[in-house]
Amino acid sequence: MMKYLIVTIISVFAFSCVSGQKEHEQDLSVDAAEEEMASDGQLDFFDQLEQEFIGEWANVSMKVHVRTYNNSDTSFIVDINEDNWELKMTIKPITTTIYADGSYVSEFRNSFDSLIYRPQGTWWMDGDSLMMQDHQDTYKYQIFIDGDRAEFKSMLDWDKDGKADDEYFGIQRRLN
Numbered sequence: 001m002m003k004y005l006i007v008t009i010i011s012v013f014a015f016s017c018v019s020g021q022k023e024h025e026q027d028l029s030v031d032a033a034e035e036e037m038a039s040d041g042q043l044d045f046f047d048q049l050e051q052e053f054i055g056e057w058a059n060v061s062m063k064v065h066v067r068t069y070n071n072s073d074t075s076f077i078v079d080i081n082e083d084n085w086e087l088k089m090t091i092k093p094i095t096t097t098i099y100a101d102g103s104y105v106s107e108f109r110n111s112f113d114s115l116i117y118r119p120q121g122t123w124w125m126d127g128d129s130l131m132m133q134d135h136q137d138t139y140k141y142q143i144f145i146d147g148d149r150a151e152f153k154s155m156l157d158w159d160k161d162g163k164a165d166d167e168y169f170g171i172q173r174r175l176n
């Protein structure tokens with residue numbers, strides 16, 4: 001009986017070692033494949049997204065569903081497009097330059113093309129999310145880029161009531 005127990009323990013131990021070795025070999029083969037892709041110069045999806053984001057962009061449109069305006073039960077939708085941007089916003093479409101070093105600068109200009117506000121900060125990608133930080137806050141957007149067009153989605157505090165409960169959807173066009 002004791003001999004049977006010892007053989008069983010050794011067999012279980014040996015099986016678990018072989019099984020663990022196979023898993024380790026699979027992990028190594030996955031790592032090798034990833035290294036091969038990287039050495040071939042292929043960027044993964046998130047690196048490519050980051051590279052595509054670098055450049056100068058201008059707002060084309062935005063839609064914001066403002067919920068609980070000023071902590072009330074009032075809600076409304078802000079819907080702005082190229083045709084009504086200057087009329088509704090009283091500024092030209094915002095331009096933002098994204099630099100490869102992780103910094104950005106936005107320019108807000110009035111209808112006479114005078115610079116009225118110039119926030120700047122840092123940006124980075126977290127998966128498919130764009131993080132932008134300026135002197136006031138950190139903003140998180142889900143981003144999708146298709147050629148010269150970028151779509152941004154987020155939940156933010158548009159009405160400054162202390163709740164990030166306002167749904168934002170914006171479209172920007174690459175300028176260069």
